[in-house]
Amino acid sequence: MDTVAQLTIVRHGQSTANAAFADAHARGVADHGLTGRDADIELTALGWQQATHLGRWLATRPADQRPDVVVCSPYLRARQTWTRVAGTAAALGSPCPEAVIDARLCDRLMGDLELLTPLMITQRFPAEAARLAADGPYAYRPPGGETFDDVVARVKAVLAELDRDHAGRRVLVVAHDAVVIAARHLLDGLPFTELDAIIATTPVANASITRYVDTGDGLKLAEFATTAHLPP
Template sequence: MTKLFITRHGQTAWNIEGRLQGQKDSRLTELGEKQARWLGESLKDVDIDLIISSSSGRAYRTAEIIRGNRKIDIVPNNNLMEMNIGEWEGQLHTEIEEHSPDQQRNFWNFPHMYKPRGGETFYQVLDRASNEIEKIISEHEGKNILIVTHAVVLRALITYFEKKDIKDFWNGTFMHSTCLNIVDVGKDIRTFILQGDISHYQE
């Protein structure tokens, strides 16, 4: 049985400011680094064979902190980067609401209707994330793999594994920073045994 431990990066400066990050980047906050350490501590007795991280700085730094002093390779992966949200990247939610209210509403409430300006659709992110996760599974059969990614990609993987429609993309457990999701992978099964868990938070 292959086991996937999938998490989101720690809190960032732009998360605090209310800016959409997408494939742009901002540093982890002090709390974001703590969140990564807490998750690392909770996984200290788990035999992780490999860490595969989004190549974005915030995700890769989260992976490094989770790893701590353990001798585990971290492999950066461009296909696990966050959704490309085009012109919105780096903008405040309030700014987007002012100039693109209809598409902002679609993004959060009707993802199947969202049409980006220069970025990806939810369908494209789902294709990218699902193709990459199947490649990872096939190349690392029988291993425990930690994957560090982003909120939209994480929700895309949940949508894929649970065979949900894009219109239901945002339904379900909220994906907090460094929340832990565990998936058991067999020949024809993909089963969540934990989803959106933040029991490792210490404050």
């Protein structure tokens, strides 16, 4: 079966929501002070630095390892990440293709629970918190949002189109941890319970790299959520 020669999935750099959620959790408080839409969440200063390091990493790759095609989530944090990556690589003599924006690569849609911390959900929607606990994080559908099977369905459609339109080419995707998890579920045939155990020890960190290569028998995982290109 025709497939892309290489599929690299990069998670966006640290966002203001990533930082705010972590801070709220560390302080044991509910509110994080964020307003607006998840799609408009920006990178932090650290996120921009991480994207710069990604660009430097990309510039050091041999020409036959750099992407022929780039596809990006429409969310601002992902687009900002690629803008900095591409700009950094180009400044180092390694120009990159222009990214194609694909709405299907957005983060998991949380509907009425968008940008709410777990404590905020418990306080504002106690019935939903109970339903989440009962259904589990992958099967749970927030009001107006998606289950993980929904995320998998749209990622599956994207991967099928990439194989059809770019067989034999190297593709880089800039997206979210949910997209990485969906890809592993699809390409490695891993159930969500097994993925949960893997992520517990190897989280899909900001600006991490997950890469698949075509071995002649389909895409095989070469590296997962690596951050060696980032400073300690």
